Amino acid sequence: MGLVQRADAQVLFGSVSGTVTDQSGAGVPKAHVTLINRATSVQKEADADESGHYTITDVPPGNYDLKVTASGFKPLTQTNLSVSVNTVTNADVKLQVGAVSEQVTVEASTVTLQTEKTDLHTELTEKAILEMPLNQYRNYQTLINLVPGATPGVFQNAIADTPERALSTNINGTNRNNNNTRVDGATDVFVWLPHHTVYVPPAETIQEVNISTNNFDPEQGMTGGAAVTVITKSGTNLFHATLFEYHADQALRARQFFETPASSPRKGKSILNDLGGTYGGPIKKDKLFFFGSYDGTFERDNRQVSTGPLAGIQTVPTAPLRAGDFSAITTKIYDPATGGGNPSARTQFIASSNSSSPNFNAACTSASGCPNMIPTARLSSVSTQILGLVPLPNLPGDTANFFSSATQRLTRHNFDGKVDWNRTGKHNIFAKYSAMRSVFHGVPNLGKAIGDCACDGGLGDFHSLVQLVTVGHTLTLSPTLVVDGNVGFTRMSEYGQTPDFGTNIGLSVLGIPGTNNPNDLRDSGMPFFAISGYANIGNPEGWNPAFRNDWSFTSNHNVRWSHGKHQVSAGTDIVHHHLNHWQPELGAGPRGEFDFGGGPTALAGSAAPDRFNALAEFELGLFGELNSGAGSNIGAGRSEQFIKATAREWQFGWFVGDRYRITNKLTVNLGLRYEYYPLMTRNGAFTFDRYDFTTNQVLLGGIGGNSDNLGVTTSKKLFAPRIGLAYQINTNTVVRAGFGITVDPLPLARPLRGFYPLTVGSNFTGINSFSPYASLSSGIPVICCSNINISSGSITLPGAALERSTGTGLLKRGYIESWNLVVERKLPANFLVSVGYVGTQTVHQFADRNVNASLPGTGQLGQPLNCAVPNYATGTCTTLKFGRTAETDLWQGYLSANYHALQASINRQFSHGLMVKGAYTYSKAIDFTDDDGWASLAWNDPSVFRRNRARAGFDTPHIFQLAYIYELPVGKGKQWASGESVVAKILSDWQVSGIFSAIHGQPFSLTASASSLNAVGQRQTPDQVGPVKKLGGIGTGQPFYDPTAFSAVIRPGTGPNPYGDVGRNTLFGPGSVNMDFSLFRTFNLTERLNLQFRTDAANFFNSPHFNNPTGSRSSGNFLIITSAKNDERQFRFGLRLAF
Structure with missing residues (x-):
C-alpha cells in the first residue's frame, strides 16, 4: 500500500512501565530496576518513585530480562519481557521479603493490556x-x-x-x-x-x-x-545467518477463472524467484554489532493486455474495414461533409463501382452504388499508413479477433546494512544504509504499431535506484532524562525509455504536424491513436518516458523526562522534499494523442455512435470531437516540457506531551503539536507560479516585480491537540477514549509539479460531440512556446493549455479529526480482545475544481473562460473571454469526508505453539472524491455540487481478517507421538499458518454517453427506470445487476435533469472470500543449524475474486463482470537455511 509517506517524529522505541509492590500491595519506594537486552546485553536502569512506580523510556524493541532489587526483599528477575516500538509494556512486579541471596525468577506474561497509551x-x-x-x-x-x-x-x-x-x-x-x-x-x-x-x-x-x-x-x-x-534487524552477541530461496512458476499456478484450456491451451510462462541471505553478529561483544542482507527478485511473467473471458484478446480492424468497406455492418456510416454543418441532416456514405468516379471503391461491385462504403479517395493516407502497421486479425470475426501476449521482466536487487554501537552504558548509536537497484522491461502488444503494454505498466526499459540512509542515537542523561534523535535521507532516481524512443514517427514518418519535437529527442516516438472499441494504436503511455531524481531529508529530535507520575516529552520534526522531474504528462503525452469516438460519422438524434463510426472517423483522418469517450477523452492534444519541474518543500513540526498517571488505574495523555508548511518553491528562474483566473496570465514569483509567493500564503495556525484517557477497570479490562487532530501532509509537489511555463499540455475538441476538431493531415496546432519571455513576470496562458493552480490568499491545508472509544479485555488462554467505535472527519480536503466546466447544453461555447457572450443559436462567440477551452483547475482545500466504524480485534502472541491475529471492521466512508493529489470531481456545476458527496470509492462496509500460526502438537517432544519412533521423527516440527479473509465489495459509479449532455467537465449518468435487482451473473451475457433498471439519457442537455438521476458510487461490486495457507517443516541439522522447507499457497481454495461490473451504460457489457483479479491459486516452494 503502499502505506506511505513522510518523515515524522514517529517513535522508534518502546517503553517499560510498572509498579513495584510488596506482598500486601504497598508500593516499594526506590526499588532499582534494570532492563537487560537478551541479545546484546545492553542495559537500561531506573529507580521507582515513592509510590513504587517506574518508567524506562527509549527502549529498542526486543526481548529483555527485568531485574528488580530493593533493600529487605528478594531480588526478582522477570524473563522474556517483550518490548515493541510505540508501545508501553506494563511490567508490574511483586517482591517477597527475604535475603539478597534468595533469587526469584518468573516468566513475563505474553498478554499485556494497553493501560497507559490511548492510540x-x-x-x-x-x-x-x-x-x-x-x-x-x-x-x-x-x-x-x-x-x-x-x-x-x-x-x-x-x-x-x-x-x-x-x-x-x-x-x-x-x-x-x-x-x-x-x-x-x-x-x-x-x-x-x-x-x-x-x-x-x-x-x-x-x-x-x-x-x-x-x-x-x-x-x-x-x-x-x-x-x-x-x-x-540488528546484530547480536551471537552470529546469525540465513540463506533462502523461494520459487513459483506457471506449473504451480491455477488457471484464471476466465482462462480455459480451449482459450489458452498452455499457460503462459511465469517464473518468480526470490533468493538471498542475511548475516549479523558482534564486531565487539556487548559493544558493536552489524547486520547485512541481500535479497534478489527475478520475475519473468507472460502477460496479456486484457483479462477476463477475452484475456489477451483485442479487436483490430479486418481487411475490408481498413479499405473503408462497412457494407457488411448494420451500423450506418454517415458522411460528415454532408448536411450543411447540421449533424442531424447528414447522409449515408455510398461508394461507386465506377473507377472514374470520385466515389470509387474497388470493393464496390454494384452499378447502383454500395451503401456504407467510404470512397477510397476519402480515406486518409495517414490513417492508411497507420493501419498498415497494425497486425491483421489472427482470430475469426470482426470483434475480439486478435490475440497477443508477451513476457515482462523485472530484475531487482536489495541491499541492507546496519551497525549498532553501544558507545557507553548511556549512549547508543546506530547507522543504516539500504539500496534497491532494478531494471524492468515491458513489451508492446501490437509490434510496430506499439499498442498497450502486455505488462503491469511501463513500455520499454526502466532503470531505478533507491537509497535510504539513517543515523540515530539515544543518550541517557539521567535515570529520568533521555534524549534521542535521528537524521534520514531517502533518494529515488529513475529513467525510462519507450521502445519507439529515438525516431519521430509522428512527425517524420507519418507526417502529422504538431507531433513530437524535432529539437528534443525525449519527445520522440509514435503518437497515440485511440479508436473507441478497438485496440489502442501507437504509444498510449502519456507519462512515459520519465526522468526522475527525488529525495527527502528528515531530522527528528526528542527529549523525555520522567517526573513522579508524569512522563513528559517534547521534540521537533524537520522534513524536506526535493523533486526533480522531466516527465511531460499533462493529458496527452509528448508524442501527441488523437481520440476518435465516432460522432462525426454518426447522425445526431439517431443511434449513439459505436466502434464502427469511430473507425470510419479515423479512416477519414478526422479527430477530436467533444466528449469522444475514447483514450484520455481529450479530443486531441500533446504535452511538452520546457523547464525541468522542480519543487522544494519544507515541513516543520513541534510537539509537547504529558502522560500523567493519576492513579494506578487512570492515566491521562495530553499533547499538542504545532505544524507549519511553508509554500513550496521552484529551483530556477522563478520561485513559484500561479494562474490569475481573472486575467488569463501566469504569474511568476520573484521576477518582474512580483513577490516570491505571488500572494499565496499558508496557515500558521495548524495546532493539533491530542487528549486520551485510559482507565483500568480490573486486572483484565481497560477502557480507553481519545481525540486528536492531525494535519494532511501531502507534498504540494504532487498537485503542482509542473504546469505552464514548465510544461504545457494541450487539448483540442470540436464544438460538440458530432463535430471533429481537425484532420490528421493538419495535425495538432502548435500552441506555443519556442521562446518564452518570462522577464516581465507575467505570461499569457494559451487557450488549449491544461492548467492547475492555487488561488490567491490562504491555501487551506486539510486536517483530520480522529476519535475512539475502546474496551480491551484479557481472555483465558492468553487471548486479548478489543471492541470499539472509531471515527474520523477530514476538514478542508484538497481537491480540484474545474472552473472552466460548462453547463448542460452549452458545450464549448459555455466554458466561462472561453466565451464572454456566446450565441448558442448560431454556435458562435459574439465576444471572446480568453478563448480557453482546456481544463482549468483551481486547487484548494475545501472538501470534507467522514468515517464511522465498529472495529474489533483478537490477538494471541505466540505461546504454546499458537499465534492468532484477527480484525473485523464494520464501517461507512463518505467523501466528495477519493484522492487529494490529482482529485477531480464528477460534477463541477454549482447547482448539483452536492451530488459528488457519496460513499467513497474505497468504502468497504465489512472486512474480516484472521491470521494464525500453529505448531502441530505431533512428534518428538509434543503432545502426541512424542517418543523416538519413526512416526515421531516424521511428524516432528511441522507448522501451518494462514490468513482467512471475507470482504464486502466496493462501490462503483454508473456513467452514460455525454453526447446529449453537451457539457464540458461534467459527468453523465443514466436514469434509473426500474428497481435495481442483483442477478449475480458472471461473464459474458450474465449481468451482475439487471441492466434494464437503467436507461441512457437522450433528452437534450437543456431539458430537465440533464445529468441523469443516478448518483456517484450507488452500486456495490462483488465481495470476496480468500484463504492463504502455508505448510512448513524445520529440520534441526545441528544444535544451531536448521533447514526449513515450506509450501505457500496464495488463494488456497482458488476462489475467484471478480472486479466490479462495467459501469458504462454505453458499453455492450453494461453491468456485466468481464474480468477477475489476477490472484488465482499460486503455490510457492521455499528453502531457508539458518543458524
Whole structure:
C-alpha cells in the first residue's frame, strides 16, 4: 500500500512501565530496576518513585530480562519481557521479603493490556512476517490487511513506477496519501506518488512493524491515516545467518477463472524467484554489532493486455474495414461533409463501382452504388499508413479477433546494512544504509504499431535506484532524562525509455504536424491513436518516458523526562522534499494523442455512435470531437516540457506531551503539536507560479516585480491537540477514549509539479460531440512556446493549455479529526480482545475544481473562460473571454469526508505453539472524491455540487481478517507421538499458518454517453427506470445487476435533469472470500543449524475474486463482470537455511 509517506517524529522505541509492590500491595519506594537486552546485553536502569512506580523510556524493541532489587526483599528477575516500538509494556512486579541471596525468577506474561497509551495501533512481529503467508513479492505490507480499519492493500500505478511493488491502502476513511511510513527513522515516500513507499525492506530484514491508526501520540504527526514504523534487524552477541530461496512458476499456478484450456491451451510462462541471505553478529561483544542482507527478485511473467473471458484478446480492424468497406455492418456510416454543418441532416456514405468516379471503391461491385462504403479517395493516407502497421486479425470475426501476449521482466536487487554501537552504558548509536537497484522491461502488444503494454505498466526499459540512509542515537542523561534523535535521507532516481524512443514517427514518418519535437529527442516516438472499441494504436503511455531524481531529508529530535507520575516529552520534526522531474504528462503525452469516438460519422438524434463510426472517423483522418469517450477523452492534444519541474518543500513540526498517571488505574495523555508548511518553491528562474483566473496570465514569483509567493500564503495556525484517557477497570479490562487532530501532509509537489511555463499540455475538441476538431493531415496546432519571455513576470496562458493552480490568499491545508472509544479485555488462554467505535472527519480536503466546466447544453461555447457572450443559436462567440477551452483547475482545500466504524480485534502472541491475529471492521466512508493529489470531481456545476458527496470509492462496509500460526502438537517432544519412533521423527516440527479473509465489495459509479449532455467537465449518468435487482451473473451475457433498471439519457442537455438521476458510487461490486495457507517443516541439522522447507499457497481454495461490473451504460457489457483479479491459486516452494 503502499502505506506511505513522510518523515515524522514517529517513535522508534518502546517503553517499560510498572509498579513495584510488596506482598500486601504497598508500593516499594526506590526499588532499582534494570532492563537487560537478551541479545546484546545492553542495559537500561531506573529507580521507582515513592509510590513504587517506574518508567524506562527509549527502549529498542526486543526481548529483555527485568531485574528488580530493593533493600529487605528478594531480588526478582522477570524473563522474556517483550518490548515493541510505540508501545508501553506494563511490567508490574511483586517482591517477597527475604535475603539478597534468595533469587526469584518468573516468566513475563505474553498478554499485556494497553493501560497507559490511548492510540490505536497494531504490531507485526518478526515471527508473523517470516512465517505467515505473504504475497508473491514477500512484502510485509501484505499484513497491514490485519489492521482494523484498513482496506485490502493493492498494487497501484505501473510496475515501472514502483519496482518495489509497494501496496496502497486507505485507513479509517482517509485518502491513500494520508499514510506515513518510516524505516528506522528515515522517511519512506515516493514524493510524486505519495501513496507509495519508495523502499520496501525485505521480509528477512525486518524485526518489527508498528502501525498507529487513530488518536496518535503527540510524537506522531504529519499523518492522517496510518503512521507505520518499520524497525529492521540488528546484530547480536551471537552470529546469525540465513540463506533462502523461494520459487513459483506457471506449473504451480491455477488457471484464471476466465482462462480455459480451449482459450489458452498452455499457460503462459511465469517464473518468480526470490533468493538471498542475511548475516549479523558482534564486531565487539556487548559493544558493536552489524547486520547485512541481500535479497534478489527475478520475475519473468507472460502477460496479456486484457483479462477476463477475452484475456489477451483485442479487436483490430479486418481487411475490408481498413479499405473503408462497412457494407457488411448494420451500423450506418454517415458522411460528415454532408448536411450543411447540421449533424442531424447528414447522409449515408455510398461508394461507386465506377473507377472514374470520385466515389470509387474497388470493393464496390454494384452499378447502383454500395451503401456504407467510404470512397477510397476519402480515406486518409495517414490513417492508411497507420493501419498498415497494425497486425491483421489472427482470430475469426470482426470483434475480439486478435490475440497477443508477451513476457515482462523485472530484475531487482536489495541491499541492507546496519551497525549498532553501544558507545557507553548511556549512549547508543546506530547507522543504516539500504539500496534497491532494478531494471524492468515491458513489451508492446501490437509490434510496430506499439499498442498497450502486455505488462503491469511501463513500455520499454526502466532503470531505478533507491537509497535510504539513517543515523540515530539515544543518550541517557539521567535515570529520568533521555534524549534521542535521528537524521534520514531517502533518494529515488529513475529513467525510462519507450521502445519507439529515438525516431519521430509522428512527425517524420507519418507526417502529422504538431507531433513530437524535432529539437528534443525525449519527445520522440509514435503518437497515440485511440479508436473507441478497438485496440489502442501507437504509444498510449502519456507519462512515459520519465526522468526522475527525488529525495527527502528528515531530522527528528526528542527529549523525555520522567517526573513522579508524569512522563513528559517534547521534540521537533524537520522534513524536506526535493523533486526533480522531466516527465511531460499533462493529458496527452509528448508524442501527441488523437481520440476518435465516432460522432462525426454518426447522425445526431439517431443511434449513439459505436466502434464502427469511430473507425470510419479515423479512416477519414478526422479527430477530436467533444466528449469522444475514447483514450484520455481529450479530443486531441500533446504535452511538452520546457523547464525541468522542480519543487522544494519544507515541513516543520513541534510537539509537547504529558502522560500523567493519576492513579494506578487512570492515566491521562495530553499533547499538542504545532505544524507549519511553508509554500513550496521552484529551483530556477522563478520561485513559484500561479494562474490569475481573472486575467488569463501566469504569474511568476520573484521576477518582474512580483513577490516570491505571488500572494499565496499558508496557515500558521495548524495546532493539533491530542487528549486520551485510559482507565483500568480490573486486572483484565481497560477502557480507553481519545481525540486528536492531525494535519494532511501531502507534498504540494504532487498537485503542482509542473504546469505552464514548465510544461504545457494541450487539448483540442470540436464544438460538440458530432463535430471533429481537425484532420490528421493538419495535425495538432502548435500552441506555443519556442521562446518564452518570462522577464516581465507575467505570461499569457494559451487557450488549449491544461492548467492547475492555487488561488490567491490562504491555501487551506486539510486536517483530520480522529476519535475512539475502546474496551480491551484479557481472555483465558492468553487471548486479548478489543471492541470499539472509531471515527474520523477530514476538514478542508484538497481537491480540484474545474472552473472552466460548462453547463448542460452549452458545450464549448459555455466554458466561462472561453466565451464572454456566446450565441448558442448560431454556435458562435459574439465576444471572446480568453478563448480557453482546456481544463482549468483551481486547487484548494475545501472538501470534507467522514468515517464511522465498529472495529474489533483478537490477538494471541505466540505461546504454546499458537499465534492468532484477527480484525473485523464494520464501517461507512463518505467523501466528495477519493484522492487529494490529482482529485477531480464528477460534477463541477454549482447547482448539483452536492451530488459528488457519496460513499467513497474505497468504502468497504465489512472486512474480516484472521491470521494464525500453529505448531502441530505431533512428534518428538509434543503432545502426541512424542517418543523416538519413526512416526515421531516424521511428524516432528511441522507448522501451518494462514490468513482467512471475507470482504464486502466496493462501490462503483454508473456513467452514460455525454453526447446529449453537451457539457464540458461534467459527468453523465443514466436514469434509473426500474428497481435495481442483483442477478449475480458472471461473464459474458450474465449481468451482475439487471441492466434494464437503467436507461441512457437522450433528452437534450437543456431539458430537465440533464445529468441523469443516478448518483456517484450507488452500486456495490462483488465481495470476496480468500484463504492463504502455508505448510512448513524445520529440520534441526545441528544444535544451531536448521533447514526449513515450506509450501505457500496464495488463494488456497482458488476462489475467484471478480472486479466490479462495467459501469458504462454505453458499453455492450453494461453491468456485466468481464474480468477477475489476477490472484488465482499460486503455490510457492521455499528453502531457508539458518543458524
